[in-house]
Amino acid sequence: MPDLAIDIGNTGTKYGIFENDVLIKQGYFKEGDLPQDLLAYTFDNAIVASVAGKPQTIKARLAVSGSFVELSAQTALPVINKYKTPQTLGADRIAGAAGAHYFFPNRNCLVIDAGTCITYDFTDNQAQYHGGAIAPGLRMKFKALHTFTQRLPLVEQTSENLILTGQTTQESIESGVLTGTVAELQGIINAYTERSPDLVVILCGGDAGFFESKLKGRIFVIPELVLIGLHRILTHNV
Known part of the structure; x- marks a missing residue:
């Protein structure tokens, strides 16, 4: 079955x-x-x-x-969880780490899950999960600019192209959100690469396709990483 x-x-x-x-x-x-x-x-x-x-x-x-x-903080894992507050750790984050370890054992892995939020999660070559970062996703940023200002419009992402210098308010918002977020991802990848030159970068989440062609370096896109990581946790427990 x-x-x-x-x-x-x-x-x-x-x-x-x-x-x-x-x-x-x-x-x-x-x-x-x-x-x-x-x-x-x-x-x-x-x-x-x-x-x-x-x-x-x-x-x-x-x-x-x-x-x-x-899945909870008490569930046995195929990686060693070094997070200081495991009870607050998102289940999708630790599942992504388990999936990364399954695909790339004995490697330092950075998982970037680009969804409602963008999460960054680092697992080292000793199968130790250390944590990472949480940032707003693209749609959250667009919505926040509209919600917390008086006059900025709600912009829906309509273009795959990056605009550096916006010449209308909509273009300026797209530049700030899209170009700015690509720069954020690239900067974090660069920072982890300096610490771990053999770093494997894995991209997943609903916006993975948008970022894939815009980041420098070798990026592995595994859309189903979290599901596969969950299954690895399941097999670790049965």
Whole structure:
């Protein structure tokens, strides 16, 4: 029977179905709208990680014959968690670290998850997760400029191009958010690379495609990194 990994995020829920450690199907749904793909299966084991919703609601509707793991600070991990406050650590962040360690064991890894927030997470070549940083994502920045000012418009990202010198208010906002965030990512990558010359940089999250072609150096884009990391945590616990 297959295994199931579910990642409940700030804007929706992703799921991955695994057969013999291979991700065979994945999807996305809004809270409470469980897809037929999941209701049609009886799963061997399952894991749910949440930064927003309540895993119990989903758990009650799934058929799982074996273990059901709700990822928490007490869950055993395939990496060593050095975070000072593990009880406050986002489940998606530690899952991304587990996924990075799975793909690149014995390497220093920086995971950049570009979603609602942009998170940076560092795992060293001894499989020790140290933490990282949390910053606003692109849409959050656009919304904040509109919400916390009197006259700036709400700009929706419409271009893949970077504008350095905006010649209208909209272009200036796009320059500040898009060009500024690319510079932020590149600066953090450079800082980690100075500390760890053999650094592996992994990009995931909904905005990974936007950043992929705009960053210098070798970047691995693994969109399903968090789901794969969750499954590695699940197999570590069963």
